Amino acid sequence: MERITQSQIVMLFVIFFYSSIAGFMIRPLAKASGYGSLWVMLAGGALGLGWIYLSVAFAKRRPDGYLADYGREIVGRWLHVPLMLVIVFFALQLSAFVLREYQDFMVQNYLPGTPDWVVSGMLGISAAFAVRSGIEVIFRFAQGIFILVVISIAVTTAMLGYQVDGHRAIGFFTRFDVREIWEGAYMVCALYAEWVMVVLFFPKLKESGRTFRSLTGAALLGTLFVLMLQVPTLLLFGSELTTNLTYPLLEAVRYIRFGDFLENIDPMLVAIWTTCIYIKVCLCLYVSVFVLSRLLRLDSVRPLAFAASALMIGLSQQMAHDAIELNDYLQNAAMTFGLAAMGVPLFYYAIDSLKSRWLAGKRH
Template structure:
């Protein structure tokens, strides 16, 4: 005889045939919005400055030329997700390479996701300390954000996706409002001469974008298996739309930065979009808009941080063969915070690290290895089972299972009546 908790847990394992309301499953639209927020989080505020420094007034061309690369990277993860439905990066890597070789490779991905989480956390603390909270210790900001990330990760991917939907709408609206308020300061002459040095500089400007954030898109390989089965037919279309939005807003940001601040001012500014928002002043009525920009931007980067951290916890749990990622949340956070504080000494060191280390590293982890996995899967004919179970129980489902086990041990029959909110 099954208790209520056992039935609930069993229902969680049959999500594909259910109504999609069980915690832990998301829609294709939510996955696309998470990709958008992930891409334009730290990239919008930080990387565009580097792109302008390389490509100068032709940085807007770079954002268009790099567009196909965005989709090529993502297409690999989509192909793997289609070939191995309901399987995460951890699961199909072991299926393709075998248990031990697969686990060895996955340890590199665990390290990659942990370092990525630490770097994003450092981006947030640096921005707040340098721009808004100069007297606040960076460790306090890092710990405060990490506590929120821990709670969000505990709740699971569905909560993360729903939060992303809210932030997606707010960030889109803010971008259009900021653009409208900056039109009176726009100088078209800042774009002249076009292609003065030929195509060399716009093409070189692609380099930082490929590593940051395009190479980091591999995080989505830990999210795509959670898209509802009945909604997966729309996944590729939704992802294409997301890439188009990423390209459009990257283009718009580059145009605004060059047109409003100019090349020299953009190159000098560590947070150029924030500084650009400072220039908004409409009849001394609409002022201090940069504070709103900062709030929305930090919220957007938070989406990237929590998604990276969630991927590291989930991947670690699967490598270790655990039934839940929850026990690993605090241990991983314990490493992420100090790594974020010691990752680099200053902005010059950060730029050197991104150029020499992170970009090639993310290309290997985000493009070369997934491409090799896809080729090996085709050559060996390996595919995922058509009716596989959900990759890993979510926090809510795991809690239900734990409650059921506790109830059975104590002889109680009411284990399935309580779940965390």
């Protein structure tokens, strides 16, 4: 109990946020809002932090208990179990989704001809070992590579700065379409809502009362790091070309020409980014297994780790026929499903507040 520090929370969730946006979300955000991406990040971050604040406020009511355990006291067992299973499936599906995106990325760009299941299988099995080791190991691993992530972002931004067209910067201030900004902010808010997972293992945190402050710091750092990559990419390619590139940031990194030594820097950066993806997959898989283990009244997640990993790998292979179908799911359903699943703690919060007021009124 109480083994995860607040600094580890900041580092892991910065990596958690950066891993998806840097690799897979720059194109969808550019498609949704173009040069308005700057305002999208700010608006989506504000909405996401509001979501997180309410969820953490609920967890602080019972800081020593797990939602998977005490939730039945709030809504009743017959509603509690299905709601928890929604979270179990969402976390498992999210880990499978990220795994599939990573698989498609690697096979298309670096491992052509490699069977798809090999890439996802290797990462999935590694994630199972991490889950068996415990959540503390996942957070410590994130803490260990955080400095490498910061250095890679700083180096990439500095190098892209020599290549960009500064005249395009005016687009960030002249393009302000409310409908486009809302569409992009909705996606960013859904990414922040994934952080509500912290509520599910709240008793494992040291100084849990400071959790929202730590997550706010992580949001500010994560937004800054993403903008350090997103803005130069838009300035380099423009809004229209960025929308038509499958992996805009990768193309931007490959565009860098800064001496013979640094012409092939993208494999090094991809290696660091792969580690970030691994951390996100591990945390999502752990949350899925942990909540299920609490429902089954198991003392440890270890008996379920490899079975859940196998299910994750299989789901990643079957969830879409190709990258186009996967991208359609991302833009049309994934964000809404994520907000619905991570809204479950808010539902408990609402019911718990109503019951508390009703009992208080009854006493008077």
